[in-house]
Amino acid sequence: MALAHRLQLRQGQSLVMTPQLQQAIKLLQLSNVELQEYVETEIERNPLLARAEGEGPALDNEAPEKTSERREEMRLDESDGADKASRELDAGSDDVYESDSPSERADAGEPSGPSAQLDWSKAGSGKQVSEDFDLEAITAEEKSLRDHLEDQLQIAGLIEADRLIGLRLIEETDEAGFMRGDVHEIATALGVEFEDVEAVLQTCQGFEPTGVMARNLQECLALQLKERDRFDPAMQKLMENLEVAARRDFRRLSELCGVDQEDIIDMLSELRALTPRPGAAFAGESAPAITPDVFVRELPNGTFSVELNADTLPRVLLDRSYYAEVSGLSRTEEEKTFLSECQASANWLIKSLDQRARTILKVSSEIVRQQDGFFVSGVRALRPLNLKTVADAVEMHESTVSRVTSNKYVSTPRGVFELKYFFSASIPATQGGESHSAEAVRHRIKDMIDQENREAVLSDDQIVERLRAFGIDIARRTVAKYRESLRIPSSVERRRIFAVGG
Secondary structure, eight states: OOOOOOOOOOOOOOOOOOHHHHHHHHHHHOOHHHHHHHHHHHHHHOTTEEEOOSSSOOOOSOOHHHHHHHHHHHHHTHHHHHHHHHHHHHHTOSOOOSOOOOOOOOOOOOOOGGGOOOOGGGTTSSOOOOSSOOHHHHHTOOOBHHHHHHHHHHTSOOOHHHHHHHHHHHHTBOTTSBBOSOHHHHHHHHTOOHHHHHHHHHHHTTSSSTTTTBSSHHHHHHHHHHHTTOOOHHHHHHHTTHHHHHTTOHHHHHHHHTSOHHHHHHHHHHHHTSOSOGGGGSBOOOOOOOOOSEEEEEOTTSOEEEEEOGGGSOOEEEOHHHHHHHHHHOOSHHHHHHHHHHHHHHHHHHHHHHHHHHHHHHHHHHHHHHTHHHHHHOGGGOOOBOHHHHHHHHTOOHHHHHHHHTTOEEEETTEEEEGGGGOBOEEOBGGGOOOEEHHHHHHHHHHHHHTOOTTOOOOHHHHHHHHHHTTBOOOHHHHHHHHHHTTOOOHHHHHHHHHHTO
């Protein structure tokens, strides 16, 4: 068969995502912290963007009468605009609804310029301080475990070389108080003998709190037992078989330790009195506080209002006066093109932020409507809910709802929850009734086990029978899976715990 060149014309459809649409999709899935960082980067990159000052919507620099008219128009067209924005985002459109109102967020108000001064009395401490002297903040500052260990190292009487080894060992110690580094690797890195590192480590393991800088749980507990003079051969054997102790297999422990079961129970009681995380009492890196994106409040008439947290919404505007100033000075085509791109980018970012805020509010409102029973009666009233149900209700794609609910938190009268918490699998009901939420069933299982006593420890089969009495059709293996996800031991292990008195 001869080979030949020929032209063919084919027609097809494809979705091309413009950079602007990619930006809008990216903004949807960012958390409030990530969004603030992103906007700060855009403000630094784009000279036409500026932070909005004051309260209320951050509109472009326009005359006061135009601003008033635009705000009135926005209030009238708010619901239609939100619906249009959501549909266009799902459809992959390059346009967004016509509104010049961006998302709202109170300005952080960070000091800058001459007023932002540093208290040089704290220079070199590695900590940022304000210009106001706060004695209460200084005296209330908690000491970290690392500082506590370094203070003891200074008075341990070690030579300089050993003190440097001790500092390296302290650096390898985590917040729980365990030395996680490998002694051989540390010796190689420092160019010293393995025995020298071991000797310094033994000295450091004598620091307070007792058990600190142990390499594992067994060594940590052994250090505490030695201080109490309770590390006899039987206890040493018990420490070597902690996995058997975790199973509450008293008969096997008696054989291994050479003592009767009554002594085993006493020894386990001693172990429970020890501290498995000796460094937990000291200040560590505090977990970042969760700032909700949405507030849900109960109204006097029994309904619930849903509103965005304005403090987490960046407030930016297009500086039209600066644009007019620099555009008049532009001479080359390159300068004019750059300004035009900056203006388009700023306008799109402002509209994207507003679209993001409206989309989050719309999805959150639907979730609250679907799960209103939770806000009235608690976890047991959670309904089965999936992304498709919400997506169909708000006329969006499932992927959009998924992005909206990722890393977003809602503050409710019952606490702060991630929006994804309200999505739960469905457990069928007996006799064809209304299905149950998996999270609600998991909560029932926990309540049943919390209320049991020594004489009435429930097996998984008994839990299945009780759940079916409530109209929940569930298999025993599902109960076991939910129990394990709650980190609840089996009925056999719980009986052993009651026997020990735990």
